[in-house]
Amino acid sequence: xxxxxxxxxxxxxxxxxxxxxxxxxxxxxxxxxxxxxxxxxxxxxxxxxxxxxxxxxxxxxxxxxxxxxxxxxxxxxxxxxxxxxxxxxxxxxxxxxxxxxxxxxxxxxxxxxxxxxxxxxxxxxxxxxxxxxxxxxxxxxxxxxxxxxxxxxxxxxxxxxxxxxxxxxxxxxxxxxxxxxxxxxxxxxxxxxxx
Amino acid sequence: xxxxxxxxxxxxxxxxxxxxxxxxxxxxxxxxxxxxxxxxxxxxxxxxxxxxxxxxxxxxxxxxxxxxxxxxxxxxxxxxxxxxxxxxxxxxxxxxxxxxxxxxxxxxxxxxxxxxxxxxxxxxxxxxxxxxxxxxxxxxxxx
Numbered sequence: 001x002x003x004x005x006x007x008x009x010x011x012x013x014x015x016x017x018x019x020x021x022x023x024x025x026x027x028x029x030x031x032x033x034x035x036x037x038x039x040x041x042x043x044x045x046x047x048x049x050x051x052x053x054x055x056x057x058x059x060x061x062x063x064x065x066x067x068x069x070x071x072x073x074x075x076x077x078x079x080x081x082x083x084x085x086x087x088x089x090x091x092x093x094x095x096x097x098x099x100x101x102x103x104x105x106x107x108x109x110x111x112x113x114x115x116x117x118x119x120x121x122x123x124x125x126x127x128x129x130x131x132x133x134x135x136x137x138x139x140x141x142x143x144x145x146x147x148x149x150x151x152x153x154x155x156x157x158x159x160x161x162x163x164x165x166x167x168x169x170x171x172x173x174x175x176x177x178x179x180x181x182x183x184x185x186x187x188x189x190x191x192x193x194x195x
Numbered sequence: 196x197x198x199x200x201x202x203x204x205x206x207x208x209x210x211x212x213x214x215x216x217x218x219x220x221x222x223x224x225x226x227x228x229x230x231x232x233x234x235x236x237x238x239x240x241x242x243x244x245x246x247x248x249x250x251x252x253x254x255x256x257x258x259x260x261x262x263x264x265x266x267x268x269x270x271x272x273x274x275x276x277x278x279x280x281x282x283x284x285x286x287x288x289x290x291x292x293x294x295x296x297x298x299x300x301x302x303x304x305x306x307x308x309x310x311x312x313x314x315x316x317x318x319x320x321x322x323x324x325x326x327x328x329x330x331x332x333x334x335x336x337x338x
Contacts, residue, residue: 067300071309074293079316081286083324084278091275095259096266101279102252105287109245 005030228303231295240299244292251287 007026013019235243256263297306 063300067297067306070293070297071301071306072312074290074297075309075312076316077285077293078290079313079320081278081282082313082317083320084274084281087324088272088275088278091272092279093259093262093266095255096262097279097282099252099255099259099263101283101287102248102255104280104283105291106245106248106252108284108288109241109248109292113241113245 225307228294228298228306231298232303235295235299240292240295243295244288247291247295248287 005026007023009019231243294306297309
């Protein structure tokens with residue numbers, strides 16, 4: 001049986017040097033693992049997946065279609081501001097207009113950002129984040145420090161990383177009933193992108 | 196963010212000699228979409244839009260404080276208020292969200308290519324707004 005490994009990190013940490021280095025390390029290690037079932041030809045022995053849903057091509061096309069639709073709507077809506085703006089250009093100072101404009105715009109978007117939406121997002125998050133570490137209405141990224149002390153993430157396990165300003169990455173691997181936890185540290189003196 | 200706001204102001208009101216400012220506005224505007232991709236690290240688009248707009252508002256409130264105080268807000272034509280609400284809710288909130296939504300799903304060049312479509316839409320809008328008895332203006336309570 002081929003064991004699938006899900007590498008679960010916080011979205012804030014995917015691109016950090018330490019996580020990427022760890023992925024490389026893990027990939028090279030996994031290559032040496034024995035393949036128990038040669039019959040499973042469609043599955044590669046070293047499967048390290050990161051944010052790759054099975055229907056990725058179809059999903060990507062649908063997302064691109066939504067992007068095109070959004071920009072079509074954008075071009076039509078922004079054009080209205082030129083027509084309207086041209087008619088009142090001499091009635092009001094542009095600085096005053098735009099200052100009030102962006103203030104109203106920001107308030108409107110803030111009103112749409114409901115607390116319920118933020119908590120729903122938190123509930124879907126693979127890493128368990130206590131509510132106190134989810135900042136104002138989901139406006140800012142979660143504080144992941146301490147999250148690795150919680151239960152492992154999706155499925156059988158995952159890598160639980162410390163925040164960007166710390167150096168550790170903790171590996172929790174639960175493979176076929178055998179649990180192994182180790183602490184992997186980046187050599188001191190070399191640091192990934194912090195913050 | 197400042198340049199983006201300037202770009203909007205210039206495109207809408209055609210103030211000043213403009214060309215040099217317009218050039219830098221274009222440069223900043225071109226950098227905007229790739230930067231959205233670069234700087235978004237998983238935040239919801241709405242949160243990203245809010246912070247962009249809030250920063251715009253903050254800078255413009257400081258930059259335009261004298262003009263705001265000098266403006267006779269009570270004496271403005273109704274069409275000015277209609278335009279103000281439109282550019283705030285539709286041409287700022289909605290479009291900033293749409294651009295950032297698209298920027299996360301399309302290559303930046305494709306996103307920016309849609310701005311070439313805007314002049315065609317402006318023509319359609321002018322046709323709709325410029326007729327002898329413009330239905331949109333009647334709705335807006337101007338006459």
